[in-house]
Amino acid sequence: MNIGLENINKAFESKARLGIMSVLMVNDEVDFSTLKSLLGLTDGNLASHVKNLEELGYILTKKQFIGRKPNTSFSVTEKGRAAFNEHLNALEAFLKNTKNNN
């Protein structure tokens, strides 16, 4: 009785990574400091989560200089978009399923 449960993506179980993906799904490109303040994370914390998502191939990191200041921005990849949508569908199916059982 766990329809869709196998599609619940472990990568999105952390609240921070779920938040990062949510923000990137609806924005073309988001820079490090904006993401940090939206999610209320520390520099190191955010860095480790985005590195994790990048290794999975879910997000792209772009490093550039704006004037003399280094600027890092992130965007979601097609793979990441698909994975996130699947995760959303799984959550939805899970909720529907438990509702029907009650």
Next chain:
Amino acid sequence: MENKEAFNALSEIRDMMAKSTKVLSLSGLSAVAIGSLALLAAYVAGRLLASDAISQYYKLKLLTAGAVALFVACALVVLLFAKRKAAKNNIPFQLDATSRKMLWYFFLPLVVGGFMCAALILQGHYGLTSSFMLVFYGLALVNMSGYTYSNVKYLGYAELLLGLVDCVSIQYALVFWSLGFGVFHIVYGIVFHFLYERKHAK
């Protein structure tokens, strides 16, 4: 996975999507405040227009200066209330990409409209000023509604409609102006406050 966990995850996703694409610090109470300011200003303007002690030329100058001062005061009020709401609800209050977009879409029609109003006054078409202000303000609200609470577009539609009625009416410019900038703001602000802010606070 618990039911509650899945539910929390979904609401977290929704929250983050809204927070990162919309300016949610605008406060309903600030609409009530600027509506009241507008009514007060309209009363003073009515008294000024009715008085015989001042020449037409000075009346015009005083009204224009008053309108600019009112606009600045309203902008400050909105900013102040937004800052307070942001601090209270723990939402970011800064000039980020989203708020810059919102400001751009709001001010584009407003600046164009302001320029045209100035042209109208300089060319002596005073009667149309109030309807131009209402129409362009309405357009500005509809235009910005994608980047903040989307229901602000209904206030925009109302202002647009009122401005159009105003421009075919020959009289009552000040009444239309007070209705649009005073009463509409107050009503919208109260409805907004009870729909979103009171519920949220609980």
